[in-house]
Amino acid sequence: MSVSANTTGTKVVKTTVLLIGALLLFAPFLFQDTRALEVAARICIFIVLVASYDLLIGYTGIVSFAHIMFFGFGAYGGAIALKQMGPGWDAVVVGALAGVAVSLVVAVAIGLLSLRVKAIFFAMITLAAASVALVLASQLSNFTGGEDGITYRAPSIFKTATKLMVDDDGKVMRIFGVKMNGKLAAYYFVFITSFVLFFAMVRLVGSPLGTVLKAIRENEARAEAIGYRVVSYRTFVFCIAALVASLSGTIYAIWLKYTGPDTVLSFSIMIDILLMVVIGGMGTMWGAVIGAVLMVIAQYYLRDLMGVAAEATANLPLLPHLLDPDRWLFWLGIIFILLVYFFPKGIAGTIMAKGEKS
Amino acid sequence: MTIHPSLVTKDLTIRFGGHVAVNAVSCDFRPGELTVIVGPNGAGKTTFFNLISGQLSATQGAVVKDGVDLTRMSPSARAHHGIGRAFQLTNLFPQLTVLENIRLAVQAHSGDGWRLFKRVESLTELTARAERYLEATKLTQVAHLPAAALSHGDQRKLEVALLMAMEPDIYMFDEPTAGMSLDHAPDVLDLIAEIKHDKTKTVLLVEHKMDVVRTLADRIIVLHNGELLADGAPDEVMSSDIVRDVYLGKSAVVA
Numbered sequence: 116m117s118v119s120a121n122t123t124g125t126k127v128v129k130t131t132v133l134l135i136g137a138l139l140l141f142a143p144f145l146f147q148d149t150r151a152l153e154v155a156a157r158i159c160i161f162i163v164l165v166a167s168y169d170l171l172i173g174y175t176g177i178v179s180f181a182h183i184m185f186f187g188f189g190a191y192g193g194a195i196a197l198k199q200m201g202p203g204w205d206a207v208v209v210g211a212l213a214g215v216a217v218s219l220v221v222a223v224a225i226g227l228l229s230l231r232v233k234a235i236f237f238a239m240i241t242l243a244a245a246s247v248a249l250v251l252a253s254q255l256s257n258f259t260g261g262e263d264g265i266t267y268r269a270p271s272i273f274k275t276a277t278k279l280m281v282d283d284d285g286k287v288m289r290i291f292g293v294k295m296n297g298k299l300a301a302y303y304f305v306f307i308t309s310f311v312l313f314f315a316m317v318r319l320v321g322s323p324l325g326t327v328l329k330a331i332r333e334n335e336a337r338a339e340a341i342g343y344r345v346v347s348y349r350t351f352v353f354c355i356a357a358l359v360a361s362l363s364g365t366i367y368a369i370w371l372k373y374t375g376p377d378t379v380l381s382f383s384i385m386i387d388i389l390l391m392v393v394i395g396g397m398g399t400m401w402g403a404v405i406g407a408v409l410m411v412i413a414q415y416y417l418r419d420l421m422g423v424a425a426e427a428t429a430n431l432p433l434l435p436h437l438l439d440p441d442r443w444l445f446w447l448g449i450i451f452i453l454l455v456y457f458f459p460k461g462i463a464g465t466i467m468a469k470g471e472k473s
Numbered sequence: 474m475t476i477h478p479s480l481v482t483k484d485l486t487i488r489f490g491g492h493v494a495v496n497a498v499s500c501d502f503r504p505g506e507l508t509v510i511v512g513p514n515g516a517g518k519t520t521f522f523n524l525i526s527g528q529l530s531a532t533q534g535a536v537v538k539d540g541v542d543l544t545r546m547s548p549s550a551r552a553h554h555g556i557g558r559a560f561q562l563t564n565l566f567p568q569l570t571v572l573e574n575i576r577l578a579v580q581a582h583s584g585d586g587w588r589l590f591k592r593v594e595s596l597t598e599l600t601a602r603a604e605r606y607l608e609a610t611k612l613t614q615v616a617h618l619p620a621a622a623l624s625h626g627d628q629r630k631l632e633v634a635l636l637m638a639m640e641p642d643i644y645m646f647d648e649p650t651a652g653m654s655l656d657h658a659p660d661v662l663d664l665i666a667e668i669k670h671d672k673t674k675t676v677l678l679v680e681h682k683m684d685v686v687r688t689l690a691d692r693i694i695v696l697h698n699g700e701l702l703a704d705g706a707p708d709e710v711m712s713s714d715i716v717r718d719v720y721l722g723k724s725a726v727v728a
Contacts (some may be wrong), residue, residue: 121510146650196689203676217708244581280478309707310502318592321592321593322591322592322593323587323591323593323599324587325567325579325593325595326573326576326580327577327580327595328574329566329568329569330566330577333566333567333568334564334565334566336528336548336564337564337635338564338566338577339547339548339567340526340528340548340549340552340558340560340564341549341577341578341581341635341639342549342552342553342581342582342639343549343577343581344547344550360706413674469610
């Protein structure tokens with residue numbers, strides 16, 4: 116590993132990530148309302164999705180717009196299987212495997228056909244593929260539910276009514292005021308599977324393969340000259356990223372119990388992923404955590420915060436209008452511009468680089 | 474006693490549109506022999522190298538190494554067949570550390586590039602080998618700096634270290650001392666001399682500095698306008714009219 120391993124900046128970033136991990140681990144106990152749990156689960160899933168995208172854009176230098184498509188394959192795989200086969204673990208396994216299979220076939224096809232061409236053409240091809248997937252999801256309505264999407268039931272252990280533990284009266288047991296019910300089981304399913312996937316990716320980038328990926332990003336021609344088949348490595352990492360995105364899609368489908376084009380396939384999510392990876396810091400893995408946390412929290416809580424601010428400033432001229440909750444996207448935009456200006460390498464990237472100089 | 478050539482080019486030719494950059498060059502290179510390739514700018518020396526190491530594909534002719542035809546292979550496949558190449562313009566992995574740069578070259582031939590879940594630090598054998606090349610090129614002091622932070626001279630040394638770490642059979646140096654200060658250049662030349670003393674290795678060297686050519690060369694070939702103009706022992710080639718003509722520009726007058 117590079118010198119950055121032990122600098123203060125790296126320590127700050129790693130400590131922050133560890134802290135976020137701890138908060139997510141105890142989220143159901145720390146934030147006891149449904150919305151907060153919703154946010155925590157979404158953060159877990161987006162950390163995995165953004166980290167897998169970082170394998171492409173940050174580590175290997177591949178620009179793809181099809182990442183959301185692989186997420187969608189996984190989600191629709193899970194959704195269709197749960198709908199058709201009923202709520203059971205067999206459906207989850209079949210759905211996840213089907214999603215992964217479709218993702219891998221498409222990833223190999225796109226990879227082998229077009230990873231040889233220039234980056235811009237590759238980006239366009241992925242954009243086209245993702246558009247096709249979005250259109251197919253809307254059109255094949257008796258299969259995918261079309262624009263309305265599909266609602267289904269998750270395995271029974273995740274039902275809110277399920278009692279994981281009961282007290283003496285036969286009521287659902289509470290620990291620190293938290294109901295030991297299916298919702299809790301569902302959250303920990305999301306947390307643990309996301310953690311495993313994220314950890315696997317961290318190991319991957321620290322492996323010899325990870326160095327090869329960085330070498331391809333830095334100097335493709337030289338990597339080829341010293342004996343690495345660049346096309347094979349690129350196709351491989353594209354498949355790995357697709358596989359992880361697909362699995363995170365299935366996890367999300369199980370958590371939401373609803374899958375539709377707007378939640379798992381739309382380009383606005385693709386843009387969210389891009390923003391998260393840029394804000395967090397490309398090529399760091401830790402950046403994915405920081406980017407996903409900030410962005411999801413902003414999406415859920417910025418409006419609330421602005422509502423409070425608007426009320427507080429109600430007696431002042433102009434300010435309450437500017438701070439009106441309806442203008443939250445405007446403020447989100449300003450925050451992004453400032454972040455990119457002050458953290459050109461993303462938050463994690465910039466902080467880690469600062470430590471290096473000292 | 475005849476030594477079989479390790480590398481053979483047969484009628485090697487490449488055309489860019491109407492321009493013939495390398496024209497029907499046929500040459501044998503033998504292990505234990507250091508061949509210096511000379512010629513004025515634009516003679517096709519680097520293009521000739523690119524054709525051997527695979528950055529360019531020949532329009533005509535063939536590159537054969539130990540009986541294996543490499544002509545249609547990718548650069549990475551040729552690297553696995555023992556062709557090693559250092560570049561004229563420094564061509565490194567700028568954001569990776571010096572050690573990582575070298576370890577990549579070692580790793581490429583150990584087959585560890587596909588190991589997914591092993592921490593790279595735990596592959597001590599790889600690191601130990603990389604460190605040997607750091608020592609040989611006197612780069613140990615800067616092992617943990619990114620390549621981009623090195624001085625020009627050290628970057629040139631790293632370029633040579635990358636080639637050595639590939640442990641090839643054929644070493645191709647493209648002006649290894651270009652732009653180097655006088656106190657750095659001997660380090661690199663000593664390394665090349667060492668490789669030459671290992672009688673199993675074949676060395677090709679593009680070089681302009683005549684003192685370097687005199688001390689290292691076993692043989693000189695002269696390229697001019699993409700054609701092989703002369704090929705022979707250093708004394709013989711250096712004293713021939715042909716070389717003087719090419720370097721002093723008389724051939725232009727004759728033509």
